Amino acid sequence: MPPDLTRTRRLILTSVLRLQAEGQPATLGAVTPLTGLTKAAVSYQVANLRELGYLEPANGRYAPLVPTDRARALLGDGGYPLVGDIAAGQPAHAEQNVEAYITRLDQVIDMKEGDYLLRVRGESMIGIGIYPQDLVIVRPTDTVPNGDIAVVLLPGESTATLKRLEHKGAQVTLRSENPDYPPMTFPARDVRIQGCLVAHIGQANLRNRRN
Missing domain, CATH: 1.10.10.10 (Winged helix-like DNA-binding domain superfamily/Winged helix DNA-binding domain)
Incomplete structure (x- = not known):
């Protein structure tokens, strides 16, 4: 300068x-x-x-x-x-x-028209670093590849949940990333997929308060 x-x-x-x-x-x-x-x-x-x-x-x-x-x-x-870059494996000097x-999320995240954000409640996905009060970016879709994380409307409920989907025959299993939350299996026809996870944004200060 x-x-x-x-x-x-x-x-x-x-x-x-x-x-x-x-x-x-x-x-x-x-x-x-x-x-x-x-x-x-x-x-x-x-x-x-x-x-x-x-x-x-x-x-x-x-x-x-x-x-x-x-x-x-x-x-x-x-x-x-x-x-610049910072190492997530071996330590390296941060230039x-x-x-x-x-200035905008879409400069660092592959966001598209129609994507939206949701605030996370609960601790079912902490195994992949998604904590309560984090924000997730969701892309509307009614299908996701096997093993991907999706926003799903559960059968008989009016609220959506964020889970990893596993398709097997005529059934869908929703898996959490926390052993305290057991898998849930439903007939595939009863599970309504609302979107797929694009990215998530966490806040370190909130996370530190939980530890």
């Missing part, structure tokens, strides 16, 4: 870009709470950012802040930084080089 783009100035610019990516006006009043700075400090740095060519000149007293092409080239379009900025 250029030496004139200090940590504080970078924080302000990133906040501006993030608001724009979310479709919100990046006014001084909207940016200030995101930075943890005082409004006077942000206003002072905004003036510096304009002089240095990172923000467009003011277009009215209450007009939104507009990053220049130079700022976008350095910081991307806002969002959360993707800074702090920004590769991209993530």
